[in-house]
Amino acid sequence: xxxxxxxxxxxxxxxxxxxxxMDLSSxxxxxxxxxxxxxYLLPLYGRNYIASGKGLADxxxxxxxxxxxxxxxxxxxxxxxxxxFMEEWAAFKDFxxxxxxxxxxxxxxxxxxxxxxxxxxxxxxLKRACDGLGGQPDDTGLSYDLVKKFQxxxxxxxxxxxxxxxxxxxxxxxxxxxxxxxxxxxxxxxxVTSAYLVRSLKxxxxxxxx
Numbered sequence: 001x002x003x004x005x006x007x008x009x010x011x012x013x014x015x016x017x018x019x020x021x022m023d024l025s026s027x028x029x030x031x032x033x034x035x036x037x038x039x040y041l042l043p044l045y046g047r048n049y050i051a052s053g054k055g056l057a058d059x060x061x062x063x064x065x066x067x068x069x070x071x072x073x074x075x076x077x078x079x080x081x082x083x084x085f086m087e088e089w090a091a092f093k094d095f096x097x098x099x100x101x102x103x104x105x106x107x108x109x110x111x112x113x114x115x116x117x118x119x120x121x122x123x124x125x126l127k128r129a130c131d132g133l134g135g136q137p138d139d140t141g142l143s144y145d146l147v148k149k150f151q152x153x154x155x156x157x158x159x160x161x162x163x164x165x166x167x168x169x170x171x172x173x174x175x176x177x178x179x180x181x182x183x184x185x186x187x188x189x190x191x192v193t194s195a196y197l198v199r200s201l202k203x204x205x206x207x208x209x210x
Contacts, residue, residue, distance in 0.1 A: 001171075012066055015073035016055035024051055027079045031154050042072055045152055045200055046134045051076060067196045074189040075153055086179035089140070089159055092191065095182045103187040110195035115173025116160060118202050123164040129204040135160065152193050156181050160197065173198075 024040055027033075028051075033040040039052025049058050049072055052184035056072050057063050064072060092107045113154040119126040123145060138159060162173040175194040185193065 002013050008066055014068055015069050016063070018077055019051055019073050020053050020055040022051075022076060024053075024076070027076055030081075030083050030117070031075075031080055032083075033154060043151070043154065044068055044072060044075070045150060045197060067192055067199070069193050071153070071185075071189055071196060074185055075156075078189075079187060080183045083155060084180045085155070088179045089176040090179045090181070091174070091176060092194070093186065094136050095177075095190065106188075107191040107194065111191070111198055112172070112174050114198045114202075115160075115193070116171040118163050118198070119162065119173065119205070120171030122205070123162065125205040126162060126201065129201040132204045133200055150197060152197070153184070156184060156193075158194060158197060 028035070028040040033042060033051075036050050036052075037040075038054070038077075039050045039206075042049045042051045042056075047058065047070070049056055049064055051072070055063070056069060063069070090110075093104060128147060130148040131148070133150065135150050138147055140159065140172035141149060142161060144161045146160070146193050148160045150158050150160065152158045157178055159176040160173065161176065163169075163171060167172045175197060177190060177194075181190055
């Protein structure tokens with residue numbers, strides 16, 4: 001195992017241990033999570049995971065991958081004392097705590113550039129992938145070729161915007177977040193949440209079913 005893989009494995013186990021050690025009942029009430037047989041249902045882009053005294057797993061008992069684990073664990077452990085809600089959409093750069101260049105660069109590379117690189121000239125594939133992931137139309141009045149709203153986590157929606165290639169203009173895509181997202185997630189996990197969306201769309205569009 002490489003040094004980087006060892007670090008990821010260490011962090012992964014730490015996330016799982018933090019969730020397992022939590023008093024999930026109080027967090028679940030604030031976040032509006034439904035009770036499951038062994039814990040609480042925690043959906044991520046429509047896929048149900050279960051948070052329990054054993055950590056995180058999907059409904060079949062399989063542990064989430066690393067990206068999903070980061071998002072779910074931090075969502076639970078960072079749960080605010082009160083649950084704010086703001087309908088307005090915000091760009092990643094507009095959040096007060098996201099100014100660190102590492103977070104901004106990661107969002108730019110794994111969300112915006114990844115959308116353009118994977119779906120430029122392939123907007124029909126993107127539309128089908130959005131439908132497959134439960135994306136809904138949203139009447140924002142924004143002038144884009146494709147606008148889709150996704151329920152990322154309980155109490156957190158994201159808005160994907162995409163313009164396809166047109167003449168000399170390259171494809172462009174981005175993701176907006178509800179303004180209250182920064183109360184539930186830290187900057188790194190906000191960026192991971194949008195990157196996870198793009199990765200999921202890519203998998204639905206281009207990867208063969210197992």
